């Protein structure tokens with residue numbers, strides 16, 4: 288009997304369906320980077336709040352062109368001119384300062400000459416009324432939507448929220464992610480014996496999640512022992528438990544039995560994906576469990592497609608899916624089999640070149656790759672110059 292392999296997109300949907308709603312909290316702007324807006328964020332003020340000068344120069348009435356004018360005062364940012372400017376009059380004005388009442392245009396100082404309070408044109412002057420003025424509401428008006436629910440809180444969005452009158456932003460709680468490596472062969476990185484295999488998945492996963500709003504609970508290296516795994520899993524207090532290794536069918540692949548013994552359940556196992564076929568998803572209490580394959584490249588690809596996706600979803604992303612981009616193949620590729628394939632590749636002079644050996648244990652190949660070429664299931668042979676979708680890594 289052939290095992291039924293779940294298509295990646297179906298597995299991603301099922302994973303999202305395993306989650307439950309999480310509350311909305313508010314965080315200070317300085318805590319908001321990299322999170323997702325949990326609600327729409329409306330402007331609480333208009334920006335600019337009044338007509339402002341965009342340049343250093345003189346606030347004038349355009350109808351008075353070509354001058355001369357009498358300078359009757361000054362308007363600086365934060366220190367506006369409070370009087371009214373009449374015909375033939377002007378004020379000194381600086382960038383960001385409010386336009387005095389009665390004026391409508393700014394004459395830049397490079398095109399003006401001044402002698403005491405007498406001001407004359409010394410160039411072409413403003414071409415039209417309103418020149419060098421930022422109108423009230425140019426950027427946005429009270430009530431405008433500044434950020435949409437589910438959008439990422441990028442630096443620019445945090446800044447627009449600040450300008451819109453917000454000191455805090457609505458977000459979902461940080462995601463608590465427990466990470467466990469499994470395997471009797473593993474030792475901590477840097478630990479003595481060069482014949483022993485350093486545990487690399489934990490550090491790699493932590494690095495992959497570094498730009499996400501997570502708190503990582505490091506469960507370290509767990510042995511291939513059913514009771515030890517069960518006890519470690521049963522004690523986990525997290526939103527997401529990620530294991531690597533022990534996901535396959537060998538006698539020492541104990542993650543599934545240990546999860547069941549801890550009171551958890553398996554939702555799906557085995558994806559039509561290369562590398563990463565033996566990935567498993569399930570639940571343990573309130574936590575979603577993702578059992579990634581142990582091969583480092585398989586763990587990397589499944590983390591990219593499933594772990595990051597799930598965290599983005601739990602953190603409130605409207606679109607948590609990785610976004611492939613089009614690229615041009617640097618050389619021919621053979622037909623693909625039934626599993627979607629993510630080929631380790633490098634972008635060179637605008638073309639993508641797949642590594643010659645695509646073995647899921649090869650970390651140096653992964654480390655030298657700058658993108659993954661996506662080969663859909665049953666894709667026919669492709670030629671150099673054909674387009675293909677890729678995921679950028681660096």
Ligand SMILES: Nc1nc2c(c(=O)[nH]1)N[C@H]1C(S)=C(S)[C@@H](COP(=O)(O)OP(=O)(O)OC[C@H]3O[C@@H](n4cnc5c(N)ncnc54)[C@H](O)[C@@H]3O)O[C@H]1N2
Pocket residue numbers: 468469470472473484485486487488489531532533534535536537540562563564565579580581582583585647648
């Ligand atoms: N008879 C079958 N054998 C295998 C199948 C299969 O379908 N039938 N699937 C293969 C595929 S595909 C993969 S991927 C691997 C995944 O197996 P496991 O998840 O059980 O992984 P392990 O056996 O525990 O480890 C695989 C490999 O990776 C090394 N490893 C594990 N963890 C780490 C770590 N944290 N850091 C560094 N390296 C790690 C481990 O030593 C092994 O060499 O199964 C195939 N077999």
Ligand code: MOO
Pocket residue numbers: 560561562563564565580582585647
């Ligand atoms: O699918 Mo496994 O992840 O090829 O190496």
